[in-house]
Amino acid sequence: MMADAPDNLLVAVDVRKEFGGLVATDDIDFTIPRGSIVALIGPNGAGKTTFFNQITGVYVPTSGSIVFDGTNVVGKPPHAIVELGIGRTFQNIRLFAQMTAIENVLVGMHCRLRGGIIGSIVRTPRVRREEREVSDRARELLTYCGLPRRHEEYAATLPYGDQRRLEVARALATDPKLLLLDEPTAGMNPQETAAFTGFVRKARDDKDLTVLLIEHDMKVVMGVSERITVLEYGVKIAEGTPAEIRADERVIEAYLGRGAAA
Amino acid sequence: MNEAFQRFATRIRSERSLWLAAGLIVLALVYPFIVETLRDLPLIGDFVPQIRSMVVMLVVTMMALGLNVVVGYAGLLDLGYVAFYAAGAYAAGWLASLQFDQVTFHLGSTVSGDLPGIHLSVWLILAAAGVVTTVVGILIGLPTLRLRGDYLAIVTLGFGEIVPQFVRNADSLGGFDLTNGTFGIAPIDSLGVGDYVFRTESNAADLYYWTAIGLLLFTVFCCIRLRDSRLGRAWIAIREDETAAAAMGIPLMRTKTWSYAIGAFFGGVAGAFYASFKGGAFPADFFFNFSIFLLCMVILGGIGSIWGVLVGGMILGYLNIEGLATIGSKAQEAGLDFDPTKYQFGIYGAIIVTMMLMRPTGLIPERRHKIELAEGVHDTPLYDVQAGGSLTGREHSDDE
Numbered sequence: 001m002m003a004d005a006p007d008n009l010l011v012a013v014d015v016r017k018e019f020g021g022l023v024a025t026d027d028i029d030f031t032i033p034r035g036s037i038v039a040l041i042g043p044n045g046a047g048k049t050t051f052f053n054q055i056t057g058v059y060v061p062t063s064g065s066i067v068f069d070g071t072n073v074v075g076k077p078p079h080a081i082v083e084l085g086i087g088r089t090f091q092n093i094r095l096f097a098q099m100t101a102i103e104n105v106l107v108g109m110h111c112r113l114r115g116g117i118i119g120s121i122v123r124t125p126r127v128r129r130e131e132r133e134v135s136d137r138a139r140e141l142l143t144y145c146g147l148p149r150r151h152e153e154y155a156a157t158l159p160y161g162d163q164r165r166l167e168v169a170r171a172l173a174t175d176p177k178l179l180l181l182d183e184p185t186a187g188m189n190p191q192e193t194a195a196f197t198g199f200v201r202k203a204r205d206d207k208d209l210t211v212l213l214i215e216h217d218m219k220v221v222m223g224v225s226e227r228i229t230v231l232e233y234g235v236k237i238a239e240g241t242p243a244e245i246r247a248d249e250r251v252i253e254a255y256l257g258r259g260a261a262a
Numbered sequence: 263m264n265e266a267f268q269r270f271a272t273r274i275r276s277e278r279s280l281w282l283a284a285g286l287i288v289l290a291l292v293y294p295f296i297v298e299t300l301r302d303l304p305l306i307g308d309f310v311p312q313i314r315s316m317v318v319m320l321v322v323t324m325m326a327l328g329l330n331v332v333v334g335y336a337g338l339l340d341l342g343y344v345a346f347y348a349a350g351a352y353a354a355g356w357l358a359s360l361q362f363d364q365v366t367f368h369l370g371s372t373v374s375g376d377l378p379g380i381h382l383s384v385w386l387i388l389a390a391a392g393v394v395t396t397v398v399g400i401l402i403g404l405p406t407l408r409l410r411g412d413y414l415a416i417v418t419l420g421f422g423e424i425v426p427q428f429v430r431n432a433d434s435l436g437g438f439d440l441t442n443g444t445f446g447i448a449p450i451d452s453l454g455v456g457d458y459v460f461r462t463e464s465n466a467a468d469l470y471y472w473t474a475i476g477l478l479l480f481t482v483f484c485c486i487r488l489r490d491s492r493l494g495r496a497w498i499a500i501r502e503d504e505t506a507a508a509a510m511g512i513p514l515m516r517t518k519t520w521s522y523a524i525g526a527f528f529g530g531v532a533g534a535f536y537a538s539f540k541g542g543a544f545p546a547d548f549f550f551n552f553s554i555f556l557l558c559m560v561i562l563g564g565i566g567s568i569w570g571v572l573v574g575g576m577i578l579g580y581l582n583i584e585g586l587a588t589i590g591s592k593a594q595e596a597g598l599d600f601d602p603t604k605y606q607f608g609i610y611g612a613i614i615v616t617m618m619l620m621r622p623t624g625l626i627p628e629r630r631h632k633i634e635l636a637e638g639v640h641d642t643p644l645y646d647v648q649a650g651g652s653l654t655g656r657e658h659s660d661d662e
Contacts, residue, residue, distance in 0.1 A: 120491030
């Protein structure tokens with residue numbers, strides 16, 4: 001275990017989540033090597049998003065442990081987990097629709113800022129400086145994520161592709177070590193998807209990120225990820241490099257049915 | 263180019279509203295000098311509010327602004343705001359009256375030094391009431407703010423009932439008279455400095471009026487600054503999408519509790535001031551109706567909009583204290599047997615229904631809400647909640 005610690009950013013052991021009689025994730029063991037891009041795939045209803053939600057504290061696992069960067073995150077509230085360094089996007093976009101693009105990013109920075117109530121009312125020099133700095137940083141981040149303009153526009157009025165970019169920008173604003181992307185390319189056309197794949201790799205290198213993504217688009221999965229974990233009915237059925245997964249019979253069976261594997 | 267133009271337009275607009283604000287403030291400050299002239303005008307003269315009415319209108323508007331922090335910014339429906347008004351009024355009662363005649367303690371008071379009871383300067387009490395009410399807000403908030411939406415509203419409704427019932431019955435807590443029961447605490451000391459006691463001056467109402475203007479401006483200032491701060495952004499984010507806000511690192515409980523505490527603070531200060539103006543804290547004032555009345559102001563003016571709540575508060579405050587009665591007496595003069603004060607809550611209800619149908623974002627909508635009307639809102643499915651109920655949520659619709 002100790003030998004693993006420096007290499008793995010996240011170690012999940014026997015993570016189990018039951019909803020009534022339904023076992024959504026069945027004792028999943030899972031590790032994410034630091035600096036890697038890992039994909040979590042599986043047919044619909046396999047428990048991928050449930051697993052995500054357990055890492056981010058939306059759900060508390062029924063049993064098992066999730067250790068992130070040396071800290072057990074099980075039972076911690078979502079905001080504390082963000083503070084530790086896990087940022088996420090949502091499968092169906094969940095921006096703050098009535099806030100501008102830049103405000104969305106500023107909300108993401110919330111836990112890294114210090115401005116308090118009295119300071120905000122009096123607007124002390126410290127608070128003023130902080131606000132100026134984060135506003136600059138937010139603009140940089142938006143530009144970095146492919147939104148060089150329209151910073152003052154409300155999230156609800158942005159086109160779909162920009163909303164996806166804004167979600168990523170907002171997640172990066174939390175200054176994460178681990179970035180969780182839940183179906184980031186859903187609804188994108190092939191060009192956008194290709195651009196996004198490149199972006200993920202670049203962001204990983206620029207910002208020393210580790211990335212875990214849920215994805216249905218096999219081209220993205222095979223193209224970007226270094227390791228793949230496959231879930232089916234809440235059970236981990238395969239794990240390995242893209243080449244290994246491509247050749248795995250159980251995976252083919254899970255995706256295409258028994259006949260295809262034979 | 264376009265951006266530069268936009269920035270220019272924004273500056274013009276903000277400067278214009280700055281001038282407008284300055285003009286209104288000046289007008290408000292000189293109002294006591296012109297009110298008599300205005301009241302002598304033919305036809306409309308009788309509808310011009312008297313100074314005493316203006317004080318009450320300003321106080322309730324200040325409370326509405328406090329409620330707006332909770333309801334408008336953080337999106338927490340609070341139906342028990344009257345509890346904070348009561349807390350502020352009783353804080354003033356305890357600290358500036360004959361209530362606790364077991365002790366005699368004076369600090370900057372305006373009454374004669376040998377009177378028993380605690381008598382602090384009412385200026386100090388405004389601050390003290392704010393602090394006390396903030397604590398009450400936090401105490402009420404901690405257990406209730408775990409709830410969402412309707413459930414929160416129901417619990418706040420409960421607290422709004424508990425507090426007035428408590429003060430009505432706390433005249434013998436183990437033999438100790440805390441609130442003087444249904445009689446309330448009176449008299450409460452007047453505002454003033456040394457021998458200059460507002461209540462005994464010939465222009466007492468004017469002095470209270472200017473103080474109320476000052477308090478209201480302070481409230482507006484704080485509301486604007488908070489809205490544009492890190493905390494304000496967090497409130498709006500929670501209002502927009504609680505789950506996403508938590509996932510972006512906003513501590514839900516702490517942030518919501520702060521909105522409650524700050525809303526309570528203004529309610530408490532306003533309540534203490536009002537108690538000093540009226541000369542007492544009377545339990546009959548703290549009814550559920552009053553919470554709804556304040557909520558109506560927020561809705562009428564525009565939820566989340568400071569300007570809107572100012573306008574909504576002044577309009578409903580006016581109708582309540584003077585307007586309806588004036589309309590009634592005019593109707594009597596014209597030979598109609600119609601007294602609108604009898605139907606006051608029916609009338610407020612009708613106003614709300616009309617507003618909701620015709621202009622749901624209020625008279626002066628919050629900037630953000632305009633977008634909602636113009637663009638429509640994404641009705642995002644609560645996907646985590648769905649997945650919590652069953653795993654056959656949205657994931658299936660993505661089938662390749």
